[in-house]
Amino acid sequence: MKYLKLGTIVNTHGLKGEVRVLCNYYGNNFPWQPKSIIYLHSNNEYQPLTITNVRHHKQFLLLTFAKHDKIELVETMKTKDIVIDTDEINLDSLPWTYNDVMNYQAFDASNNISLGQVIDFVDNNHQGLWEIEMIDGNTFFIPNNKAFISKVDKTAKKAYFNMIEGLIQHD
Structure with a gap:
């Protein structure tokens, strides 16, 4: 598998498991949708996460994930990268990588x-x-x-x- 970084979780937002993501070039151009699967990259491991909600706040993207509806469940995600598996998306939708x-x-x-x-x-x-x-x-x-x-x-x-x-x- 080949992964493409979309951004970094910089903090939590509120108490209901929402995370604040600072997106890179690809993250800003990625079609963020509920039910999409992305991966949390930590210690050379890739944990799949299903997006349940997406919204924008200032320069950040705010995401919530299935089964992560409390702040305690997402606090360890801070400073971790969010990536996608390039085999699971259509790279032709991106101009280049x-x-x-x-x-x-x-x-x-x-x-x-x-x-x-x-x-x-x-x-x-x-x-x-x-x-x-x-x-x-x-x-x-x-x-x-x-x-x-x-x-x-x-x-x-x-x-x-x-x-x-x-x-x-x-x-």
Whole structure:
């Protein structure tokens, strides 16, 4: 099985077993639904949890799970990650995953000039940043935003970006 992290339980919320989740890029784009099964990742173990209620509160997602209707039952979940089994969902509904884009070639969409290679995707819980390593070894970041991403070609393993002045700093 291969797991994809959706977020982290940062705290409990109230006394009825609700947990506060800080979602990453995938968690913010995941179709959270009651009756969905997710997994609590703790000590290299994956505990299945069935979602019974979903709601948003400020920048957090509030979840309750079947058979976890008291605060005492969810307190140990704090600081644990919530993941999904990628075999159980349709990954085509997601534009790409972190692992997909590693080592993709990066190009300027306006002139098809190589920018370098994608070496990391930094998830800052808001929009994320693509880290690109240029041929000279220097790196720069491109915001994970539709304004900057022109196209991600999974087949050719290429990513095309709409570049703006100042995105790459020259010495």
